[in-house]
Amino acid sequence: MPRESTLSYKKKNGQIKPDFDLLAGNSEKNSNLRSSTFRGGIVTVVAEAVIFILYIASISLLSRLLVPDDFGVVAVVTAAVAIVLSIQEAGVADVIVRLPTVSREQFDKAFWFNLTLAGFLCVFVVLLAPVLGWIYKDSRITNITLSFAGVIFLSNLPIINTALLKRRLLMGRVALIKTVSFAFAVSVAAYAAISGLSYWSLVILQLTKVGSTLLLTFFLCPVFPSSPNPSNKVKGIVKDGSYFSAGAFFASVGRNADNLLVGFFNGNAVLGEYNRAFALLLMPLSQLVTPVGSVAIPVLSRLAGEPERYKNAYVQITTRLLMLTTPGIAILVVIAEPLCQVVLGPGWGQVPVLFRWLGIAGIVQPFTISLSWLMVSQGRAYEHFRNMLINTILLVLLFFLSAPHGAESLAMAYGVSGILLRSPLISWAVLRKGPVLLMDGLKVVTPGIYGAVVAASIALISITLFQAYGHVVNLLIAVSGSCTLTVVMYLMLPLTRNIVFLTITSSKSSGPDK
Template structure:
């Protein structure tokens, strides 16, 4: 085995520079992810002007219904490989062939279900869309273990580059298809092309190649671990999709399209960064699984830094959402901007709620994570049913309120094995939460009281600057919580020096 491949299978060990490596990896990942998000937004701008809301609604119905499929293919085995203290090439090969087999099986199930999807929604255009989307599931199973090995060795910059390459290729093809007049097929082609490119890039970046599988007791344990992970991710994904599933059943496709584009903007601005920090946080904290005190300390520090930067970003997005959407997508998408202004508020609590996965995975308690996924799904079904009679706006408010109510309990449940309680979470994220809520309220007052007659671009600039000043005044000035600024500055300088 070459030295480069052997590095993927080294045993997890704590190191003195673990925190710095994790923060550096997190910053690099988020920067690349925001580049990815910017590209997604550029694609959304162009495609929104070339296509109709109904086109987005049709594709959204299928993608939401099949959103659980990639999770079944991964089967939690990516997290299992990254989290394990020790793995062998034969064990990873076994997980690779399991993921590949699951990809083929899920693709066949989705393809067989395509006539049923078209019948339920009474639109035959949905059948060929579902058949095309099924191709991406076969491709997904071919990359999971390569990405897991890159994550295991904390090569988050390389992972981000792979994802960025896939996004760029899919975007170019989608825009070309839209210009050529292919309508909603432009949106269908984008994930297919992106998946093909990610497979090629992942196999090029990771020198490991699958071989003969070894199905020993350790692999069986990893599969059980993965089963619990996929239990959570399927439940959680369904909880995030239940809003669009319900809207698709009771409202017109264009209403689903408005809601979907609002959710896309939220995902590419707030949720995308949080998903990157999940990979970094769980991989880094897994190296401390034998030291609960150190794990608890590093978790609190990581949550504090993440909350310091992401919570005000969510608040500012909420304040500027309507202007931002109109400027980016055009006047016909103004309804999406109103929905985004509501959905963005979820980002404040999403920071806390999203950190639960770090704890569950680093502690090896994916079974508890699965339990919480079911609780989250039930809570969101209840919330969406309550908001559904009030249309897309009612559903958006229901989603935000539902997730906000379960954010703190989710972390307390995840941290119970190592005594993480309310006091630790309050110290880590309390000032930032108060600052973000105050920022959103002050920003909305400024928008309505003083800036109503200003142009959208000028209003966004003034509101953003004002909100940033309010947040710093509350968090740094009032609560004296400026340590994340110092730490982030040190890491950025470190990254610049190494570059």
């Protein structure tokens, strides 16, 4: 596989243009996947660590510059728009990543289909704006929703080009785009907040982020579509993509219905606190798990015809991910009180309680997200759609029953149902057939559970013993002690020790492809 800095050009019709077959990864071989996976994984982890630091810094800074009502009024709109965006962010792009090869015609068809869809979605959001303002009785919501129509259009344009980067596992370029665009957007939003633009600074953050992402994506993947062609030769992409888009739509409804209902029943200020709790715990988690999925899906897709290698690849990737995330979430749940005080500052009293309940769902979320990798890479589009529909119906029903009783009641329903009901149902539906079965799933989650028990126990002891030293010192001792002893436990147990050693030796042996 060529290094990420390599960009090949060829002469066509008297013009020098990027080599589409190279950029689309049509010449890649499965024999290169091991080293490519580790390189992509290392780049992704480093990039996400940088983004995580920037993300926490942005939460801390903006939470001090703005008030809960500012976050709440924007959260209503972002929740509604996120549901709309989910239709275009999945679907066709997922199919492009999964295909063995992608022709220029398929690229063009996918691009123009997505752009047409974005046009309809923009019109829908414009029509939705006054409806949302009327439902929540707040004219600010109408104006914010109208501005988010631009977010939808700009975010659509680089989707297919990003899919090409992921096909080739050019995770360095994907990571660079995410890191630079996010850092720039946070800087602009912070300046806007300091300048007194209040909730509009959060809107500016989104517009700046999607705009800079667009420019960087086309700079690093300079493939532009040809004129629209009404040919139906690639109708299969749209058909399969429609099921994945529908599944992503219902999953987004489940993820965002809580914000809409908390705001409706409890007001913007309460929603602002709920939004900060969610952002502080689950969104950084998604920022780690989702990029790993962007490496895992193309790898698993290329191994779909080799069941044993496919299973081993999934088990290795997901086990390592859960060994990192499950103890991390357990630590965060235990240290919720001092963490919220340090990161958010005063004035966010209910956030720690909400944080803990949401953390229960966070414990199982990385594993359930990894199950979607199996559905996409195996082409089980209709089953994925059905699973997401059932999960969403359960979630929305729970939200409707719990939201009138307050944000804590809803967070409790979300967390408890996630670990006791929804995760087991999805696991059974996905792992009842295919190369990866239920016993493989149990094998994947066990090491992370061991780590979570140790990490949570040490964090609880540290928080209790060193409470008098202040929040910052308490956090440093609890986090460093929990992480250190969790690593020691991993090195002591034969099962986890072998995984750690295999990770180290594999990363050392994965040099550049020849």
